[in-house]
Amino acid sequence: MPVHPQAYRPATDLLSLGDGFYDPVAAADFPETRLRFRNDRAGREVGLDTLDDREWIAHFARFAPLPGTLPGPLALRYHGHQFRTYNPDLGDGRGFTFAQMRDRQGRLMDLGTKGSGTTPWSRAGDGRLTLKGGMREILATEMLEALGVRTSRTLSLVETGEALERGDEPSPTRSAVLVRLSHSHVRIGTFQRLAYHRDEDGLRALVRYVLDRLYGEASDDPVRLLDLVVERTARLAASYMAAGFVHGVLNSDNINVTGESFDYGPWRFAQAWDPGFTAAYFDHAGLYAFGRQPEAIHWDVMQLAVALRPLVEAEPLIAALDGFATYYQPAVARAILWRLGRTGRDDAADRALVQLVERALRTTGVSIDRFFHDAFAQDLPASYGPEWAEVRTALSPYAPRKARDHAHWAGEPCGMPIGEVEGLWAAIDRDDDWTPLHAKVAAIRAMGAALA
Incomplete structure (x- = not known):
């Protein structure tokens, strides 16, 4: 077989x-x-x-x-x-x-x-x-x-x-x-199509399908569905920020109702914490810039609420939408602490640490990949300069989540700068050489094993 x-x-x-x-x-x-x-x-x-x-x-x-x-x-x-x-x-x-x-x-x-x-x-x-x-x-x-x-x-x-x-x-x-x-x-846009055609029976069937087959809940409650999607997409937005990732095209047809990222076109990984950094050359207004991704994803989820409106009153849908920030704030703290290799302490301390990290990255221009690599491997080295003193102090009480002596941390950061992406393609395009790509995939998986 x-x-x-x-x-x-x-x-x-x-x-x-x-x-x-x-x-x-x-x-x-x-x-x-x-x-x-x-x-x-x-x-x-x-x-x-x-x-x-x-x-x-x-x-x-x-x-x-x-x-x-x-x-x-x-x-x-x-x-x-x-x-x-x-x-x-x-x-x-x-x-x-x-x-x-x-x-x-x-x-x-x-x-x-x-x-x-x-x-x-x-x-x-x-x-x-x-x-x-x-x-x-x-x-x-x-x-x-x-x-x-x-x-x-x-x-x-x-x-x-x-x-x-x-x-x-x-x-x-x-x-x-x-x-x-x-x-x-199943995308937010799948629901939007049914609402556009005023297909209430189709909307109800899709709500049941998503809750039962994808979330494992025997329910047909549109408000419950929206709350689950709000939570999952808030976590997705938080994980993008911790990864330094810019999707590039966060249209509502590109948002999966399971909160799983997919469909990659003009993506980029930001090298510095620049909220205005964009991935798509055609995103002239910076609508989907690095720092605006949580806002963009929340706006898309609002369109799901609009699509569900034929099935339920507005008030409970609005209440569910308002939960996005409640889910996002602890999710971004967890995601950043996970990448730092640290175990969280309490919500207030975790949020304060994250704010310090974001501010230091933004004002000093230190590479995102370099910072997380160094901070996971050891306490921040003195070479980071005085602007990082508050981060170093705030980070010191956090216990390492796992041993920091993995071989991965002895080398250089495994990042994804656009120049390297272009170099990998050049080897394929010019020489039909796939060896660098497969080596990069192996290096990425080694980093994942060290982080996991």
């Missing part, structure tokens, strides 16, 4: 929503399939690590159905606000969901694609993904996972042998199809 007979637990829960939520589609017939990345660590969690490379390509590039799950690919329907402008013409335009299964924790997981061909929602797009875009998604997901962010996992990347034309990078460029393992692809 190609899949692992004990660990593989197929599911078809998505079909329970009915065909008003998706469109059956066919995958592109690619001229070539060259396996470039397979994530057996993620695959092991759902019983797919025992596939050989031939089977892997058959399922994750040719999209032969996996046993016992969805009979074929489904392009999901949704709307969304894009840079605060509502767009009713969205949907899976270059991807689809083609399998569901339970992981070792019992969570319902989706296998979704990027670059798998055109769908009814492609508009003028070609439905493809550049190989560079796929490589960048590997780096984003691996780095975020290592830094404690709840993220989709890049399961597979296969080069597909097409020459793509793109206006924002040198063309023609190489093509790929990516498979992600994700805890659902």
